[in-house]
Amino acid sequence: MRTRRDLRSVSNKRVWAVGDIADPEGVGPRAFTHVAGQHAGILVRSMLFRLPAKVDYAALPRVTYTDPELAQIGMTEAEAREAGHTDLRIQRWSLAENDRAIAEGRPEGVVKLVVTPKGRLLGASILAPRAGEMAGTYGLMIGRKLPLSALAGLVLPYPTLAEGGKRAAGEFYTPKLLSPAVKRLVGLLRHLPQA
Incomplete structure (x- = not known):
């Protein structure tokens, strides 16, 4: 699913995606367990604590x-x-x-x-x-x-x-x-x- 860097769907901001289906860079998902863990942390910070958090694969x-x-x-x-x-x-x-x-x-x-x-x-x-x-x-x-x-x-x-x-x-x-x-x-x- 095409997502923004904050893991929200490009087509519907109320939908979030993490793990193997998230694609914040438009190059395909990063299907690694440690990426899903990174996504979960971003989701918790964004959804529960309303803190800005974005995916950064520069050091993946x-x-x-x-x-x-x-x-x-x-x-x-x-x-x-x-x-x-x-x-x-x-x-x-x-x-x-x-x-x-x-x-x-x-x-x-x-x-x-x-x-x-x-x-x-x-x-x-x-x-x-x-x-x-x-x-x-x-x-x-x-x-x-x-x-x-x-x-x-x-x-x-x-x-x-x-x-x-x-x-x-x-x-x-x-x-x-x-x-x-x-x-x-x-x-x-x-x-x-x-x-």
Whole structure:
């Protein structure tokens, strides 16, 4: 059912729709249990408490529960370009360089961040064991419009798979922090075997 962002029907403001039938963006419903929960919260705020509340899918996490899992939060690179973001920074971090993934014998996977040149996170893609468990951090960042520096500076427990995103975010700032000579040295050191 075509709905407005407050989940009222476009054709009759006295009718509300939530869950799989609601379509506030006109692109088809978002058939996820967590979306229905989000809709229920909006409906309660709007109907019972008369507070303004609207659907915002900018930070919607989508997870495919395969092995490894695939999680997408916010925009994909293609969606960001379609939305007019022509100058993007794509940050990737392979889980082959993640100590937890290596220790568990599951180093396959990658974290990919879609970032504006000024450091605003537009989207994140994660291919990793338990990728859905990592999605919340990116949803919070996108939904609250936190700068990428918040992720780069986040203190995470070690070792965790979530460090992959932090490392990808940190790579965004590398060109600003290192001279060309130091960058070459760091690049060479990254290829040395770890003890």
